[in-house]
Amino acid sequence: MFRQNPSRLTFALAAVLALSFSACKKKESTETSAASSSTILIGEVGSLTGSEATFGISTHNGIDLALKQINAAGGIGGKQVQVVTIDNQSKNDETALATSKLITQNHVVAVLGEVASSRSLVMAPIAQQNQVPMISPSSTNPKVTQVGDYIFRTSFIDPFQGEVMARFASENLKAKKLAILKDVKSDYSMGLSQFFIEQLKKSGGEIVIEQSYAAGDLDFKSQLTAIRAKSPDAIFVPGYYTEVGLVARQARELGMKMPLLGGDGWDSPKLYEIGGKAIENSYFSNHYSHEDQSPRVQEFVKNYKAAYGATPDGLAAMGFDAMMVLAEALKKTPDLDHKKLRDAIAATKDHPGVTGMLTLNSERNPIKPAVVLKVENNQSKFVATISPSAAPTK
Numbered sequence: 124m125f126r127q128n129p130s131r132l133t134f135a136l137a138a139v140l141a142l143s144f145s146a147c148k149k150k151e152s153t154e155t156s157a158a159s160s161s162t163i164l165i166g167e168v169g170s171l172t173g174s175e176a177t178f179g180i181s182t183h184n185g186i187d188l189a190l191k192q193i194n195a196a197g198g199i200g201g202k203q204v205q206v207v208t209i210d211n212q213s214k215n216d217e218t219a220l221a222t223s224k225l226i227t228q229n230h231v232v233a234v235l236g237e238v239a240s241s242r243s244l245v246m247a248p249i250a251q252q253n254q255v256p257m258i259s260p261s262s263t264n265p266k267v268t269q270v271g272d273y274i275f276r277t278s279f280i281d282p283f284q285g286e287v288m289a290r291f292a293s294e295n296l297k298a299k300k301l302a303i304l305k306d307v308k309s310d311y312s313m314g315l316s317q318f319f320i321e322q323l324k325k326s327g328g329e330i331v332i333e334q335s336y337a338a339g340d341l342d343f344k345s346q347l348t349a350i351r352a353k354s355p356d357a358i359f360v361p362g363y364y365t366e367v368g369l370v371a372r373q374a375r376e377l378g379m380k381m382p383l384l385g386g387d388g389w390d391s392p393k394l395y396e397i398g399g400k401a402i403e404n405s406y407f408s409n410h411y412s413h414e415d416q417s418p419r420v421q422e423f424v425k426n427y428k429a430a431y432g433a434t435p436d437g438l439a440a441m442g443f444d445a446m447m448v449l450a451e452a453l454k455k456t457p458d459l460d461h462k463k464l465r466d467a468i469a470a471t472k473d474h475p476g477v478t479g480m481l482t483l484n485s486e487r488n489p490i491k492p493a494v495v496l497k498v499e500n501n502q503s504k505f506v507a508t509i510s511p512s513a514a515p516t517k
């Protein structure tokens with residue numbers, strides 16, 4: 124099945140990218156200065172290998188698809204656009220090194236990344252300090268854009284995402300007693316738990332138990348046993364796909380049948396591979412559904428499949444949108460001045476993204492709808508679109 128296995132080619136590409144960046148440091152910087160007059164250089168920091176590799180690869184492909192379309196249409200102001208990608212191996216310290224290198228050695232005009240909020244929180248202070256605009260395609264923790272006025276995102280934020288899943292649990296699933304299993308190492312997981320709990324209480328639900336783990340853990344049995352003793356109607360697990368897949372398997376091994384609920388961090392073909400049958404009939408919120416029949420989404424899905432041989436997940440759509448928003452702002456900034464580029468990104472209004480209409484508010488966040496997806500037959504099935512009260516319609 125397409126969604127289960129991103130093509131080998133994509134992984135091979137990531138490996139080649141990672142290799143070429145570590146092997147050709149010197150060459151790269153000389154090429155950069157020579158290229159700067161005829162090309163516009165953008166930096167990308169992504170988790171192309173490591174525990175969140177599918178996030179980085181899908182995002183990279185989405186960016187790459189946008190880039191190909193931009194360059195095929197003549198580039199920007201007569202210049203071709205080039206993206207310099209560095210793999211941070213899903214690690215925080217590598218993220219800092221990569222961001223600094225792109226800014227100080229490659230002299231990129233802007234940086235795209237990261238996906239994981241904790242790593243965007245490593246990138247953002249470096250970009251802000253150097254006054255280089257940064258757009259995170261999909262980090263949803265509110266703190267990311269609060270770092271400063273050069274930091275943007277093209278995804279909704281977790282107070283909204285938490286509300287969506289809490290409302291879905293109470294209103295659609297009629298779940299009253301909820302358990303939480305969160306990742307203490309992840310700003311995303313901690314924030315999303317908190318926002319979920321706040322809304323659930325407003326909706327009249329009850330949190331019967333809170334348990335935690337740390338990214339990289341393999342055994343969740345003691346937490347799950349404690350949860351089982353409280354007989355919740357559902358368990359909210361706002362983590363990333365590797366741990367969530369294992370949590371699902373171990374919960375079923377312990378005889379627990381209630382649905383698991385989660386957020387966008389579940390969005391990976393690996394979730395179905397790791398979780399198998401155990402993750403079926405669980406629900407998560409996300410940024411888009413490939414089943415959305417709007418022509419904009421279907422055209423993106425068609426082009427992406429043709430280029431990368433896989434159905435695009437939410438990350439791919441978000442990478443595409445972030446690159447396109449940056450391209451629109453670059454068109455308005457012919458001299459590539461960082462401050463002017465910052466102002467142009469900040470002025471993004473009614474951009475027709477694959478993940479919805481994008482208008483950035485004064486906090487440099489867009490307000491847009493979320494979708495709820497159900498895991499069914501090893502893929503995500505569209506269940507509902509939930510709009511924030513002030514969201515523009517698609």
Ligand code: PHE
Binds near residue numbers: 437
């Ligand atoms: N929102 C997650 C975070 O902030 C990242 C993510 C986005 C993961 C979209 C999957 C899909 O950490």
